[in-house]
Amino acid sequence: DIQMTQSPSSLSASVGDRVTITCRASHRINSYLNWYQQKPGKAPTLLIYGASSLQSGVPSRFSGSGSGTDFTLTISSLQPEDFATYYCQQSSSTLITFGQGTRVDIK
Amino acid sequence: QVHLVQSGAEVKKPGASVKVSCRTSGYPFTDYPIYWLRQAPGQRLECMGWVNTVNGKVEISQKFQGRLTMTRDTSTNTAYMVLTSLTSADTALYFCARYYLGVVRGKGTANWFDSWGQGTHVVVSS
Numbered sequence: 001d002i003q004m005t006q007s008p009s010s011l012s013a014s015v016g017d018r019v020t021i022t023c024r025a026s027h028r029i030n031s032y033l034n035w036y037q038q039k040p041g042k043a044p045t046l047l048i049y050g051a052s053s054l055q056s057g058v059p060s061r062f063s064g065s066g067s068g069t070d071f072t073l074t075i076s077s078l079q080p081e082d083f084a085t086y087y088c089q090q091s092s093s094t095l096i097t098f099g100q101g102t103r104v105d106i107k
Numbered sequence: 108q109v110h111l112v113q114s115g116a117e118v119k120k121p122g123a124s125v126k127v128s129c130r131t132s133g134y135p136f137t138d139y140p141i142y143w144l145r146q147a148p149g150q151r152l153e154c155m156g157w158v159n160t161v162n163g164k165v166e167i168s169q170k171f172q173g174r175l176t177m178t179r180d181t182s183t184n185t186a187y188m189v190l191t192s193l194t195s196a197d198t199a200l201y202f203c204a205r206y207y208l209g210v211v212r213g214k215g216t217a218n219w220f221d222s223w224g225q226g227t228h229v230v231v232s233s
Contacts, residue, residue, distance in 0.1 A: 031211065034219045043202055043223035044152065050211030055221075087152060091218045095168055096142070098152040 002027050002090050006099035012107040019075040021102045023088035028068050032092040035064055035073045037084045038101075044087060048073065078104070109133040111203055113224035119231050124191040127227045129203030136184035137161045140206045142220070143177060143188045145199040157206065158186055193231045200226045 003026035013019050023033065031051040036044035046055045048064035051071055061076040075082055083106055088099040114128040129141060142157040156167035158177040165177045176189040186203055207221040 031214050032217055036220070038152075041200070041226070043204075043226055044220070045223075046219055046221055049209070049219040050214050050217045053211055089152075089220070094157065094166055096154050098154075100151045 001095065002029060002093055002097055004088055004090055004097050004099040006086075006088060006102050008102060009100065010103040010105065012105055013078050014107045015078055015080055017078045017107075019078050019082075019104060021073045021086055021088075021104075023066075023071045023073070023099050025069045025071075025090055025092075027092075029090045029092035031067045032090055033064075033066065033071045034089045034091060035062075036087045036089065037082075038087060039084045047086075075104075109205065109222045111205060111222055111224040113201075113203060113227045116228040117230070119193050119229065121194055121231055121233055123193050123231075124189055125193060125197075125229050126187060126189045127201050127203075127229070129186040129188075129224050131184045131186070131205070134205075136179075136181060139208065141177075141179065141186040142204050142206050143175075143186075143201065144204060145201045147196070147199040150199075152202075155188070155190075160186070190229075193229075195231050198229065198231050200228055202226050 005024045033051045035048040038044040047058050047062050052064045063074050065072050085101045085103045087101050110132045112130045117125050137160045140157045143155040146152050158165050158179050174191050179186045203224040204220040205222040211217045
């Protein structure tokens with residue numbers, strides 16, 4: 001299995017802050033990396049696919065970068081609705097795996 | 108519009124089995140595989156396996172080998188998941204999700220989960 005490790009596991013931030021979350025894969029996965037946002041008790045929603053492509057309808061303050069084993073999700077100016085948990089997911093193998101999540105809460 | 112609608116919450120005794128359905132609409136059912144995932148309280152999302160909606164072939168994560176059965180019914184555009192020999196460790200929110208194949212500009216094609224069921228709570232308790 002390809003292991004996905006996110007950091008940090010949680011962070012506190014204020015509205016307007018720039019937030020960066022990293023994700024590292026245990027094997028090279030090219031750009032087969034997706035990012036999701038999840039709120040409590042709900043299904044995740046897709047933010048970024050192919051490491052850096054913004055899903056339709058997702059605000060442009062979200063961006064993704066990276067390839068190989070190291071990836072980043074950036075929120076350029078945190079909004080109240082962005083307080084949630086964020087997951088990376090590799091799609092390099094058919095048995096996909098997720099990172100452990102990064103919870104973003106209000107400072 | 109794509110919709111995935113799952114069956115309702117279940118409460119089961121240890122040792123029992125649970126069956127969860129995932130009814131899809133709004134797209135050709137056989138165009139994309141369906142994955143089953145789960146999330147125990149406070150834990151990461153975990154892939155249980157997936158079903159090829161064209162031919163019914165499945166791939167099951169090693170953790171669930173021998174306990175998980177996944178099927179699909181192309182006449183009703185519905186996928187099913189049965190998990191047997193339940194223990195308290197199986198208490199979780201279970202999701203089905205469509206595994207979309209799309210074009211990534213400048214990088215070829217890739218897959219991602221673009222549509223999810225609403226989740227089915229399964230509680231295993233004596």
